[in-house]
Amino acid sequence: MEEQEKLARFQERIDSGQKIEPKDWMPERYRKQLTRMISQHAHSEIVGMLPEGNWITRAPSLRRKVALLAKVQDEAGHGLYLYSAVETLGVTREDVINEYLEGRAKYSSIFNYPTLTWADIGAIGWLVDGAAIINQTMLARGSYGPYSRAMVRICKEESFHNRQGYEIIYTLAQGTPEQKQMAQDALNRWWQPAIQMVGPPDDNSPNSAETMRWQIKVESNDVIRQRFIDRTVPQAHAAGLTIPDDQLKFNEETGHWETGPIDWDEFWRVVKGNGPCNRQRIQDRINAEREGQWVLDAAAAYAKKQGKKQLTLTE
Amino acid sequence: MTSKEALYHYVLKMGDSSLIMGHRLSEWTAHGPVLEHDIALTNIALDYIGQARMLLTYAGELEGKGRSEDDLAYWRDAAQYRNSLLCELPNGDFGQTVVKMFLFDAFQVELHEALSQSPDEQLKAIAIKSLKESKYHLRYSRDWVLRLGDGTEESKIRIANGLEAVWMYFGDLFAPSEGESVLVSDGIVPETASLRKRVEETLRKTFEEATMAVPDFDAVMQEGSQRGIHTEYLSYILSEMQSVTRMHPGATW
Ligand SMILES: [Fe+2]
Ligand SMILES: [Fe+2]
Numbered sequence: 326m327e328e329q330e331k332l333a334r335f336q337e338r339i340d341s342g343q344k345i346e347p348k349d350w351m352p353e354r355y356r357k358q359l360t361r362m363i364s365q366h367a368h369s370e371i372v373g374m375l376p377e378g379n380w381i382t383r384a385p386s387l388r389r390k391v392a393l394l395a396k397v398q399d400e401a402g403h404g405l406y407l408y409s410a411v412e413t414l415g416v417t418r419e420d421v422i423n424e425y426l427e428g429r430a431k432y433s434s435i436f437n438y439p440t441l442t443w444a445d446i447g448a449i450g451w452l453v454d455g456a457a458i459i460n461q462t463m464l465a466r467g468s469y470g471p472y473s474r475a476m477v478r479i480c481k482e483e484s485f486h487n488r489q490g491y492e493i494i495y496t497l498a499q500g501t502p503e504q505k506q507m508a509q510d511a512l513n514r515w516w517q518p519a520i521q522m523v524g525p526p527d528d529n530s531p532n533s534a535e536t537m538r539w540q541i542k543v544e545s546n547d548v549i550r551q552r553f554i555d556r557t558v559p560q561a562h563a564a565g566l567t568i569p570d571d572q573l574k575f576n577e578e579t580g581h582w583e584t585g586p587i588d589w590d591e592f593w594r595v596v597k598g599n600g601p602c603n604r605q606r607i608q609d610r611i612n613a614e615r616e617g618q619w620v621l622d623a624a625a626a627y628a629k630k631q632g633k634k635q636l637t638l639t640e
Numbered sequence: 641m642t643s644k645e646a647l648y649h650y651v652l653k654m655g656d657s658s659l660i661m662g663h664r665l666s667e668w669t670a671h672g673p674v675l676e677h678d679i680a681l682t683n684i685a686l687d688y689i690g691q692a693r694m695l696l697t698y699a700g701e702l703e704g705k706g707r708s709e710d711d712l713a714y715w716r717d718a719a720q721y722r723n724s725l726l727c728e729l730p731n732g733d734f735g736q737t738v739v740k741m742f743l744f745d746a747f748q749v750e751l752h753e754a755l756s757q758s759p760d761e762q763l764k765a766i767a768i769k770s771l772k773e774s775k776y777h778l779r780y781s782r783d784w785v786l787r788l789g790d791g792t793e794e795s796k797i798r799i800a801n802g803l804e805a806v807w808m809y810f811g812d813l814f815a816p817s818e819g820e821s822v823l824v825s826d827g828i829v830p831e832t833a834s835l836r837k838r839v840e841e842t843l844r845k846t847f848e849e850a851t852m853a854v855p856d857f858d859a860v861m862q863e864g865s866q867r868g869i870h871t872e873y874l875s876y877i878l879s880e881m882q883s884v885t886r887m888h889p890g891a892t893w
Contacts, residue, residue, distance in 0.1 A: 371675070374669070374670035374678075375670050377670070378669050378670030378671070381666045381667075381669055382663060382666060382667060382880050382881055383880060383881065383883055383884050384884075385714075385884040385885045385888075385891075385893040386710050386714075386885070386893045387659075387689060387692065387693050387696075387709050387710055387713055388693075388893075389893055390666075390689060391686060391689055391690065391693070394666055394669060394682055394685060394686050394689070395686060397669050397670060397682065398669070398678075398679055398682040398683070398686070401670075401675050401678050401679050401682070402679065404675060405675050405676070405679075408675075443884050443893075493893075496892065496893060497893075500888075500891050500892060500893075501888060501890075501891050503887075503888060503891075504888060504891055609670075609671065612671070613670075613671050613672060613673060613678075616671075616673040616733065616734060617672075617673035617674040617677075618673075619792070619794050619795060619798070620673045620674065620677070620734050620788075620795070621673075621674060622791070622792050622794070622795070623787055623788050623791025623792045623794070623795030624787045624791065626791045626792045626795075627786065627787040627788075627790050627791045628787075630790060
């Protein structure tokens with residue numbers, strides 16, 4: 326079959342809503358785009374463990390400590406699950422992890438901000454997991470089978486994280502004046518990064534046209550961001566908190582909340598490596614991988630010896 | 641001392657040990673060697689802290705002053721903590737962490753096994769639930785002692801160094817809690833020291849299988865935890881763990 330014809334058939338399958346599976350023919354660009362997206366997503370789950378892990382030892386009650394530990398553990402599970410999804414595209418987990426450790430792969434830029442108080446743990450669950458769910462619910466409708474199925478499974482846990490995060494923030498906002506201040510301060514710092522999190526505006530998103538044509542993404546960044554804002558603003562108000570945007574207003578005609586200008590310069594600055602924690606986040610993961618290497622080597626050496634013992638026993 | 645007071649001290653020793661053990665393990669979360677082991681270590685940390693919550697809640701009831709698990713965890717200083725010294729030692733590398741867990745888990749399995757027969761209903765229920773967990777923990781840490789002990793040249797050295805660093809705290813696991821003799825004569829708990837032979841057997845077998853030198857069971861050991869005399873590490877753990885809570889007295893979270 327001619328390349329052109331294959332491509333046309335592929336597009337037909339996509340347009341009729343069929344899922345593409347690992348053994349199916351796919352254009353190289355489709356494979357590339359998916360590999361890029363899924364591995365970025367996997368790295369984000371793993372890097373995201375760091376800012377939240379930062380408060381496990383200081384969680385202010387044992388109940389919160391257990392919930393936070395379980396949440397960070399879920400994120401590790403998401404990472405594993407996504408690394409397996411990316412392996413269906415013919416790359417190894419090791420390859421994609423190395424790309425990231427060498428600074429060649431991206432991950433969700435929001436994790437390059439520091440967690441400075443306990444309220445940041447609430448803000449991350451509420452805002453970051455909140456934006457992630459909206460994005461991932463959309464990705465769950467995407468055309469690549471393994472990725473879309475991974476999203477369905479992950480979304481269930483994310484919505485639990487999201488509720489838990491909002492509950493932390495809500496409790497703080499109803500607490501002592503100092504606690505309320507802590508919650509407001511967290512919202513002030515995380516609001517802009519959160520609304521930037523789903524990605525740049527459609528007219529400045531280099532991959533959007535292609536990923537949407539192949540229905541890897543089925544909705545645009547602008548649509549997702551607006552949905553997140555519309556959902557989150559009333560939640561902030563219900564908790565008695567103020568969104569840090571004096572131009573924020575509700576448009577009666579469209580039914581949408583409209584924000585003031587979004588600081589895209591800031592977004593690109595952090596994406597390009599110059600956020601407050603970019604270096605630290607990569608270094609922490611490099612350290613963990615380094616600690617992992619001698620452990621894995623030992624396990625492999627031990628397994629080899631055991632295999633030999635097994636052989637001599639049966640001989 | 642009444643039996644109830646003695647039981648308070650006994651349960652506090654158990655609860656504090658689980659809490660501090662869980663705290664140390666949770667330091668690995670997000671930094672664990674290989675994702676799969678990050679998840680496994682976090683799982684075990686979750687079990688330890690889960691046990692701590694049950695035990696501290698029970699300790700609060702026994703004490704009868706209306707203190708909750710959080711009151712006990714967050715509003716006591718190091719001198720009032722009764723965890724075994726072993727639990728508060730730093731993680732070191734994965735080898736040291738694993739060998740520290742192994743000593744603790746070997747002890748925990750024997751303890752929970754014995755307490756599963758206790759006539760104290762609540763202690764018995766907690767022990768039965770915890771026994772399942774500690775058996776799993778022991779399998780995990782024991783497997784890693786074998787792999788690292790009989791793995792590469794590097795892992796052999798690392799785990800031997802880890803064992804060397806924690807060994808002198810092994811004996812303190814068996815220190816009787818305040819008033820333990822009252823509970824022993826009432827038949828509520830076994831004498832903690834009586835568990836030692838069986839724990840040493842587990843250790844000996846495992847270290848031999850791991851081709852490691854078996855440590856000297858008669859070595860001079862550190863002690864003091866049951867009098868509130870801890871290592872320098874504990875007060876750092878507590879100042880970190882309690883910092884947010886203590887900045888906001890009376891707040892709910
Ligand atoms: Fe996640
Ligand atoms: Fe999450």
